[in-house]
Amino acid sequence: MLRATLKKNRTFGAIVILILLQMYYMFSPTLNVSEKTTSEALNRRNNPVCTDNQQPPRQPDDRNKTLSKVLNVTDAPAINDIAKDIHKYTSKSDIKMKEPEVFYGDCYAYSIAGMTKRTPEIMNMNGCEKRLPKAMIRGIKKCGTGILTKYLSLHPVVVIEGEVLAPPGPHFTADALDKWRLRMKWSSPRMLSMTGKPMGFTSGNIKNLLDQNAKVIIIIRDPVVRAISDYVHERGILLQKSSKALLPPFNEMVIKPETGEINGNVSIIANGRYIDKYQKMKNNFGPDRVLVLDGEAFIQDPLPIMKQTERFLGLSPFFKREHFQKSPETGFYCANVRERPHIACANPKIKGRPHPEINDAISKKLYDYYRPFSLELAKKAGIDFPWLFQ
Numbered sequence: 001m002l003r004a005t006l007k008k009n010r011t012f013g014a015i016v017i018l019i020l021l022q023m024y025y026m027f028s029p030t031l032n033v034s035e036k037t038t039s040e041a042l043n044r045r046n047n048p049v050c051t052d053n054q055q056p057p058r059q060p061d062d063r064n065k066t067l068s069k070v071l072n073v074t075d076a077p078a079i080n081d082i083a084k085d086i087h088k089y090t091s092k093s094d095i096k097m098k099e100p101e102v103f104y105g106d107c108y109a110y111s112i113a114g115m116t117k118r119t120p121e122i123m124n125m126n127g128c129e130k131r132l133p134k135a136m137i138r139g140i141k142k143c144g145t146g147i148l149t150k151y152l153s154l155h156p157v158v159v160i161e162g163e164v165l166a167p168p169g170p171h172f173t174a175d176a177l178d179k180w181r182l183r184m185k186w187s188s189p190r191m192l193s194m195t196g197k198p199m200g201f202t203s204g205n206i207k208n209l210l211d212q213n214a215k216v217i218i219i220i221r222d223p224v225v226r227a228i229s230d231y232v233h234e235r236g237i238l239l240q241k242s243s244k245a246l247l248p249p250f251n252e253m254v255i256k257p258e259t260g261e262i263n264g265n266v267s268i269i270a271n272g273r274y275i276d277k278y279q280k281m282k283n284n285f286g287p288d289r290v291l292v293l294d295g296e297a298f299i300q301d302p303l304p305i306m307k308q309t310e311r312f313l314g315l316s317p318f319f320k321r322e323h324f325q326k327s328p329e330t331g332f333y334c335a336n337v338r339e340r341p342h343i344a345c346a347n348p349k350i351k352g353r354p355h356p357e358i359n360d361a362i363s364k365k366l367y368d369y370y371r372p373f374s375l376e377l378a379k380k381a382g383i384d385f386p387w388l389f390q
């Protein structure tokens with residue numbers, strides 16, 4: 001009887017213990033945490049993301065490699081997408097800039113950034129010196145001298161200094177001439193040193209001090225169009241200084257109010273009497289040493305004018321059709337010579353600006369005024385630019 005009772009209680013106790021153990025496993029906190037960790041890990045592996053504490057790599061070259069490692073994936077398109085974003089974190093110095101192409105002349109190196117002197121050793125070896133110009137462009141305002149100067153400097157053997165005023169004449173001392181020489185660009189013996197706008201050459205003894213073969217180029221354009229261009233230019237300068245400082249209207253500037261005649265004394269008009277300038281150059285340098293270029297034809301197509309200039313200066317033929325390309329935006333030509341990448345289009349804010357319409361009566365008066373001067377020039381210089389006879 002006793003034995004039977006004990007056996008029954010033991011079985012009951014075992015059942016109770018079993019139930020308690022079951023309950024313990026079911027509601028144990030340790031089990032819950034471990035499950036959560038496992039599901040997070042799985043989730044992360046299936047959906048890789050860059051978390052805040054994963055620093056973006058800073059070397060662009062290692063970018064994809066490092067990302068693959070961090071994310072433990074090899075899916076290239078996905079990495080490339082993320083790599084794009086990494087630019088946001090990459091400092092400028094990390095991105096390797098492409099070096100500009102450099103082209104070497106005797107005394108200068110040329111790149112898109114401009115021209116820089118070569119090393120003293122190379123300049124010395126190539127015989128680079130500051131030389132007096134052997135050819136000059138006698139600048140007449142707004143006729144295209146600026147562009148012609150730039151285009152000439154595309155030629156491999158030409159170095160040309162822009163607007164350098166010659167020492168004041170009429171009697172130039174050797175010392176003054178030497179100072180002028182020092183303002184020229186460096187050139188080797190095989191190169192042609194040139195300058196634009198050599199003021200002060202119209203009189204005096206300068207020709208005797210220069211190379212006896214020195215040559216002068218004059219580029220001219222329709223004098224009425226030139227006068228308007230001059231007006232636009234002057235108005236632009238005044239507007240830059242002060243918005244209030246306006247020029248009087250074109251008509252008022254060029255017509256004498258008392259007579260209604262063209263006022264030949266204002267510089268806007270006087271600058272277009274090209275014969276005066278030509279005559280002085282011819283007297284100084286001799287007729288064979290002065291070339292008059294058609295600035296209107298130059299705007300239409302610079303190539304034939306550049307070839308003509310090349311021949312006059314005795315340069316080797318260089319200019320080609322592909323060296324000049326018309327800009328669709330401005331309608332003007334731009335230079336396109338690979339070895340002189342710093343020269344391209346003229347600044348449209350100062351060259352090729354729109355001209356105002358002028359009334360027909362004023363236009364006729366202006367052409368009538370200029371005609372005798374233009375015809376005289378055509379005869380004396382032996383030129384036949386069509387617009388000279390308008």
Ligand SMILES: Nc1ncnc2c1ncn2[C@@H]1O[C@H](COP(=O)(O)OS(=O)(=O)O)[C@@H](OP(=O)(O)O)[C@H]1O
Pocket residue numbers: 140141142143144145146147228229230232233298299332333334346350351352353
């Ligand atoms: N390729 C090209 N691009 C732009 N402009 C060109 C070009 N060729 C000639 N031109 C004409 O040159 C005129 C300016 O002449 P200059 O260079 O002699 O002007 S300046 O006196 O040095 O300010 C300038 O006059 P505006 O049009 O009145 O601005 C142009 O008509």
